[in-house]
Amino acid sequence: DILLARVENVLPSIDAAFVNVGSDKMGFLHASDIVGKGALNEIVKPKQNLIVQVVKEPTSNKGPRVTTLVSLPGRFLVLMPHEKGINVSKKISSAKERARLKSIVSVMKPPGVGIIIRTEAEGQSEAEIQEDLELLLENWHNVVTAADTVNPPNLLYRDQDILYKVIREACTTEINEIVVDTPFAYHRAQQLLQSWNINQDLTLSVHKGNESILIAHGIDKEIRNALQTKVNLPSGGYLFVQTTEALTVIDVNSGKFVSSATQEETIRKTNLEAVAEIARQLRLRNIGGMIIVDFIDMDNRVDKIAILEQFELALEPDKSNPQIGQLSDLGLVELTRHRQGQSLSEIFTKKCPTCAGTGRVLEEFNFVVPPQEAEMAAKMQKLQHFKPGGKPQQGQQMQQRPHPQQQRKIATTPALNAANAQKIARTKQEEEKPVELNDESLKQHLQEGTYLPNIAKVVKFSSVPPETAKKNLGEDFTPDVFTVLKEIEAGGEIKADSAQSGEQQPVEQMKPQEVQKEEKAAGQDKKQARKIGGRRPQSGRRPKTGSKTGKETRTEG
Structure with a gap:
């Protein structure tokens, strides 16, 4: 394409200029592609209008490359308005044919323009070469005229349609058939073949069928391959x-x-x-x-x-x-x-929206949690899983909290999901398991004064020996009947508040009458047994209080 462009920026540091050609990316114009001699700042200036031709198509990251050295290709010749002289294709090996073609073109070309004789001109008549040259000169005249009447950026000249270019470039003596898909293309191709006197044995036909011409001849498969x-x-x-x-x-x-x-x-x-x-x-x-x-x-x-x-x-x-x-x-x-x-x-093709054309997807980063945040997470974990004595439960491990910015990966393996589900269920069962408090754990808890969470619903208490309670509890502690019986058996004394007078009373006054009678009978049996050296009668046995003392009770609420 030939366009009328405007110079936007001149960069002597890279010896190039950027021009606006009407696309989303600026065109790149190197100093070697500019007509004229001298410094770059003297040849082109910003806001200057130039007639440029695209020599390289734009890519994904670069704009088109343009040049002011315009060339118009034809069937047998190439017109170069800013060049001088005549050049012949190197593929024409015959010296006599090269001299003939060069003499024909030198007579008919106007002064001030350059001509390149293409390989297809070999063996062509003078009239055919002259017709091709006149067509190229007319196209260049139209380009110059349009540049004076339009504002940049604007399209001045576009090469012929694809049918024209295919017949001009690809139609050689080795081609024996041309297939088109529309009646218009058939008449257009027939006109071009007749005007250029191309192979008379060439067959021209129109594709018939419901499928596309590319699918019917397998061109789509070749493109995919x-x-x-x-x-x-x-x-x-x-x-x-x-x-x-x-x-x-x-x-x-x-x-x-x-x-x-x-x-x-x-x-x-x-x-x-x-x-x-x-x-x-x-x-x-x-x-x-x-x-x-x-x-x-x-x-x-x-x-x-x-x-x-x-x-x-x-x-x-x-x-x-x-x-x-x-x-x-x-x-x-x-x-x-x-x-x-x-x-x-x-x-x-186009770039993949996921990988941006690289073919690889970036893996999510899982960074290590900073030490301070890890310590705080461990402390919070200990408070959640409290156990008297400050030690974690047996079989239970401290789990570190994930970082807020750390993303968890989704496990897609069924076996892994099932294992995680069982692990979570097992952890919940362990958390709901009652905590047993024995003498040592209760003593240590009372001495340390550690805060006990509200876990009364899941804590299982055992009866506490009176010695432990008396040693660790205050005087305000009111014993129950089982504690009293235990004290009587041990032969000790305990103080309790009186419900009426609030004064301390002897332990014997607090005992029930039946218990006092049994103890008196037991004392008489002991004295009698000492005298006769026999065993204590069956009626004098002490009441079994161990079953009551050792019985476990569960608190609610």
């Missing part, structure tokens, strides 16, 4: 084609090819097959820029030279003019290919 990273070779080897922002890397692998007698023969045959396929893939995928080919390592110098020669021959028909470098010690071959338009992947 051309977008794959792996390309299989006939012998069993394969190629890996990966394109990055800087360059394209092609890796050659032998794969399943093991039919050769020796390893050197296997490597040589695989590399020769890869050479032909790489040249085809470069044209098919329209890969441009820097390309690195990693052939299988070859020790024989003769094999290395043969591979490079075959690679040169395979790339010769390519119109993008690829340039091959030398083979490095690591078996790498460097080459460059002129970028023409967008590649196949840029046209038919």
Whole structure:
């Protein structure tokens, strides 16, 4: 395309200027692509209008590259308004034909313009060449006229339709059939073929059917195969084609090819097959820029030279003019290919919204909790799982609280989910298990004075011996009947408040009458037994109070 652009910024530090071409990204104009000689600040200035032509399509990160050295391609000639002289394609090998074409063009071309004679002009008549030149001059005149009447940025000239370009570039003597999908395209192609006197034996037809012309002829499958990273070779080897922002890397692998007698023969045959396929893939995928080919390592110098020669021959028909470098010690071959338009992947693919085209997803970070926060979490855990004595329960471990910014991963394994569910249920059962308080735990708790949470519903109390209660409790403690019986059995005394007078009374006054009678009878039996040396009668046995003393009670509320 040829556009009328406006200079937005001039940067002498990089010897380039940025121009507004009407897209979301600025066009890049290098100093070598500007008509005229002198310093960059003298040739172009901000807010200046320029007629530029796009030479490189924009990419995902870069804008289009433009030039002021405009060229208009035709069927047989290429018009260069800002150049001088006549050049003939190198592919025309005949010296006589080169001289004939150059003399024809030199007579008919106007002064001040340059002409390149294309390979397709070989064998063409003077009238056909003159007609092509007049068409190109008319197009350039229209571009200059439109630039004086419109405001930048604006489109001045667009190349012909795709049918025109395909017939102009791809229709050679090797083509024997052209298939189009509409009647308009049929008449348009027929007109172009007649005006250019292309192969009379060429067949022109219209596609018929409900399916698309690309699907009916299997073009969609070829496009999908051309977008794959792996390309299989006939012998069993394969190629890996990966394109990055800087360059394209092609890796050659032998794969399943093991039919050769020796390893050197296997490597040589695989590399020769890869050479032909790489040249085809470069044209098919329209890969441009820097390309690195990693052939299988070859020790024989003769094999290395043969591979490079075959690679040169395979790339010769390519119109993008690829340039091959030398083979490095690591078996790498460097080459460059002129970028023409967008590649196949840029046209038919887009970046993945999840991985942004990298093919990998970033894993969530699980950072370690800082030491201070970990200590605070451990203290809070101890308060939640309290046990007298300050020690955690048996079989129970302290769990660290997760950091507020730390995200938990979701477990998707059924077995893991079931195990976690059982673990949670088991933990709840352990938390609801009553806590038994024995003599040692109660004594330690009363001495430390630690705060006891409200866990009366789940705490199981045992009866406390009177010695422990008397030693650790105050005088306000009121004993029950079982404690009194225990004191009587031990032969001790206990003080209690009187319900009526509030004075201390002897222990005997607090005893029931039946108990006093039994004790008197027991005393008489002891005296009698001492005299006769016999056993104490059965009626004088003491009442069994141990069952009451050892019985466990449960508090509620």
